[in-house]
Amino acid sequence: MRLAIYGFGEVGSAVAQLANKYGHTVTTIADSQGAAIESDGLDVESILKQKEQVGKVGEQDSVDALTGPYDVLVEVTPITLGDAEPAFTNVKTALEQDRHVVLGNKSPLAERFEDIKTVERKSEGEVRFEGTVGSVIPVLSTIRDINPAHVTGVRGVFNGTANFILSRMAVEELGFEHVLAEAKDLGVAEEDSSLDVNGTDSALTCSIVANILNQEKEFTLDEVSVDGIEQISGSVLELARENGRTVRLIGEITETKLQVAPRIIPETSPLAVTGSQIVVQIETEDAGNLNLSGSIASGSEMATAILADVNRLGK
Amino acid sequence: MRLAIYGFGEVGSAVAQLANKYGHTVTTIADSQGAAIESDGLDVESILKQKEQVGKVGEQDSVDALTGPYDVLVEVTPITLGDAEPAFTNVKTALEQDRHVVLGNKSPLAERFEDIKTVERKSEGEVRFEGTVGSVIPVLSTIRDINPAHVTGVRGVFNGTANFILSRMAVEELGFEHVLAEAKDLGVAEEDSSLDVNGTDSALTCSIVANILNQEKEFTLDEVSVDGIEQISGSVLELARENGRTVRLIGEITETKLQVAPRIIPETSPLAVTGSQIVVQIETEDAGNLNLSGSIASGSEMATAILADVNRLGK
Numbered sequence: 001m002r003l004a005i006y007g008f009g010e011v012g013s014a015v016a017q018l019a020n021k022y023g024h025t026v027t028t029i030a031d032s033q034g035a036a037i038e039s040d041g042l043d044v045e046s047i048l049k050q051k052e053q054v055g056k057v058g059e060q061d062s063v064d065a066l067t068g069p070y071d072v073l074v075e076v077t078p079i080t081l082g083d084a085e086p087a088f089t090n091v092k093t094a095l096e097q098d099r100h101v102v103l104g105n106k107s108p109l110a111e112r113f114e115d116i117k118t119v120e121r122k123s124e125g126e127v128r129f130e131g132t133v134g135s136v137i138p139v140l141s142t143i144r145d146i147n148p149a150h151v152t153g154v155r156g157v158f159n160g161t162a163n164f165i166l167s168r169m170a171v172e173e174l175g176f177e178h179v180l181a182e183a184k185d186l187g188v189a190e191e192d193s194s195l196d197v198n199g200t201d202s203a204l205t206c207s208i209v210a211n212i213l214n215q216e217k218e219f220t221l222d223e224v225s226v227d228g229i230e231q232i233s234g235s236v237l238e239l240a241r242e243n244g245r246t247v248r249l250i251g252e253i254t255e256t257k258l259q260v261a262p263r264i265i266p267e268t269s270p271l272a273v274t275g276s277q278i279v280v281q282i283e284t285e286d287a288g289n290l291n292l293s294g295s296i297a298s299g300s301e302m303a304t305a306i307l308a309d310v311n312r313l314g315k
Numbered sequence: 316m317r318l319a320i321y322g323f324g325e326v327g328s329a330v331a332q333l334a335n336k337y338g339h340t341v342t343t344i345a346d347s348q349g350a351a352i353e354s355d356g357l358d359v360e361s362i363l364k365q366k367e368q369v370g371k372v373g374e375q376d377s378v379d380a381l382t383g384p385y386d387v388l389v390e391v392t393p394i395t396l397g398d399a400e401p402a403f404t405n406v407k408t409a410l411e412q413d414r415h416v417v418l419g420n421k422s423p424l425a426e427r428f429e430d431i432k433t434v435e436r437k438s439e440g441e442v443r444f445e446g447t448v449g450s451v452i453p454v455l456s457t458i459r460d461i462n463p464a465h466v467t468g469v470r471g472v473f474n475g476t477a478n479f480i481l482s483r484m485a486v487e488e489l490g491f492e493h494v495l496a497e498a499k500d501l502g503v504a505e506e507d508s509s510l511d512v513n514g515t516d517s518a519l520t521c522s523i524v525a526n527i528l529n530q531e532k533e534f535t536l537d538e539v540s541v542d543g544i545e546q547i548s549g550s551v552l553e554l555a556r557e558n559g560r561t562v563r564l565i566g567e568i569t570e571t572k573l574q575v576a577p578r579i580i581p582e583t584s585p586l587a588v589t590g591s592q593i594v595v596q597i598e599t600e601d602a603g604n605l606n607l608s609g610s611i612a613s614g615s616e617m618a619t620a621i622l623a624d625v626n627r628l629g630k
Contacts, residue, residue, distance in 0.1 A: 022465070136461070136602040136605065138453055138605075141453070141456060141457075141460065142453045142456075145626070147337065150619075274583075284451075287619035289610070290451065292607050293607075294606060295604070300602060303601070304465075304602035311460070312460070315630060
């Protein structure tokens with residue numbers, strides 16, 4: 001498949017670097033500053049270098065990126081709340097030309113699920129978005145295989161940055177601000193980590209899962225009750241530990257609950273993953289609870305999820 | 316889809332009971348003693364009752380089961396080593412009539428992978444077998460999505476009965492024979508649990524995974540180095556625990572290793588699942604390690620995996 005990668009941050013560049021290995025060709029790379037388009041395939045390494053040196057991926061207009069030579073739009077622009085722009089328009093433009101779309105950006109699905117579905121229904125193209133829930137951890141495909149109607153709940157630690165901070169606060173007995181600063185130094189947290197620590201990123205995941213589990217109604221971020229980890233104190237973590245428990249930022253989607261909040265859970269719970277790991281528990285009617293976990297800290301995990309989605313197109 | 320269920324033990328009866336709920340019709344139920352065939356769909360509850368009362372599912376000949384009115388053979392006869400009969404012939408007969416096959420029985424894939432693939436290639440029917448590796452835990456579909464060529468290893472606790480025994484021995488400080496007897500009383504272990512505790516069942520899983528990861532060569536049970544848990548003593552478990560470690564029966568498939576053996580691992584390892592849970596760790600080139608776990612103790616987990624495979628047919 002010929003890929004147009006829109007958004008060239010950590011995930012976009014990882015997709016570009018891995019695409020060839022997974023059997024695809026990158027013909028377009030674009031971001032808000034410009035675009036590089038080459039129907040025979042781009043030289044990814046030289047574009048990475050150029051982006052680093054001059055801050056632009058190329059001299060062409062970003063607008064032309066979506067009408068050029070590609071089969072699949074890989075939409076990996078940053079999260080935006082509310083109207084989910086410019087991601088929504090990017091997806092719409094690609095679908096209207098009967099191209100496929102693989103989303104890494106959660107916003108359009110978490111905020112405008114029905115709008116996306118409406119545009120998709122009129123298109124020959126498909127929209128895939130496995131990576132938007134748990135990155136490379138196969139959450140949506142597992143729900144689909146079991147059948148959403150027989151999944152009674154999904155809960156878990158959806159954000160690795162928040163989990164890194166909480167588990168490090170507990171082990172090292174350090175305060176929130178201190179560990180957050182450290183996480184930024186280590187590159188585990190981005191410079192602006194507000195959506196990670198205030199629970200919004202996890203809530204976007206909840207909204208997408210709710211849309212998959214319940215197809216009668218549309219969910220948006222507004223419907224998710226959200227608490228972050230900024231107010232968690234060392235004394236709470238200490239008290240929890242003395243009782244064989246710990247605190248994790250848990251997202252939960254059931255028929256009656258749509259919530260992100262710090263929760264006190266047993267240290268032996270499958271949800272008590274450490275470091276920048278995440279975990280998703282799928283509760284089923286007939287097959288108990290499945291626990292899926294892994295580390296999703298770098299761009300290459302999301303890139304792997306996106307390229308797996310590209311391979312699923314048309315199947 | 317119209318299902319022919321061959322084998323009517325715990326898994327076969329769970330498939331029969333859940334089939335309707337998952338959108339399918341059971342037209343045939345057979346085991347070594349006889350068969351019940353009804354092209355409009357069988358009354359599953361009355362067959363369960365009859366099997367319990369007279370030891371037979373029906374008066375028809377088992378041989379007719381495979382030529383009757385069905386789209387998918389669900390092969391769930393017991394494990395047999397070596398030639399994998401009668402399962403292999405059942406699969407072959409179904410494929411030769413261009414029917415699909417979903418396997419719950421591991422033997423044909425672990426012992427005669429190439430023979431199965433050869434018959435499948437000549438058939439309009441497909442063979443699916445997600446449930447043979449980790450039951451409802453999505454191991455093979457995850458490997459397929461990532462691409463087997465980019466998976467560098469698979470390891471885990473593949474047998475819930477062995478794990479129940481080991482983790483209970485460690486916690487209760489009881490001997491192997493004692494805990495095994497208790498597991499049988501609780502229904503966690505079957506009356507004949509020799510393949511669970513001597514590692515053979517886990518080794519069959521290893522052989523199947525090796526066949527998926529390395530398509531250049533055929534693997535059988537003979538190639539797996541196997542040690543069981545019968546010789547594990549309480550003193551080993553105690554020593555491990557004093558060092559923050561524990562013992563688990565680990566199966567491992569890498570380019571250079573194909574092994575089932577008790578291994579000493581950290582208590583905090585993702586592989587240190589407790590009770591009758593199992594866990595599978597998929598090690599990837601580009602996306603780190605994924606850990607997939609859950610309890611697969613009852614027939615309904617395997618039935619769910621089998622019915623998910625039925626839904627995947629033709630896709």
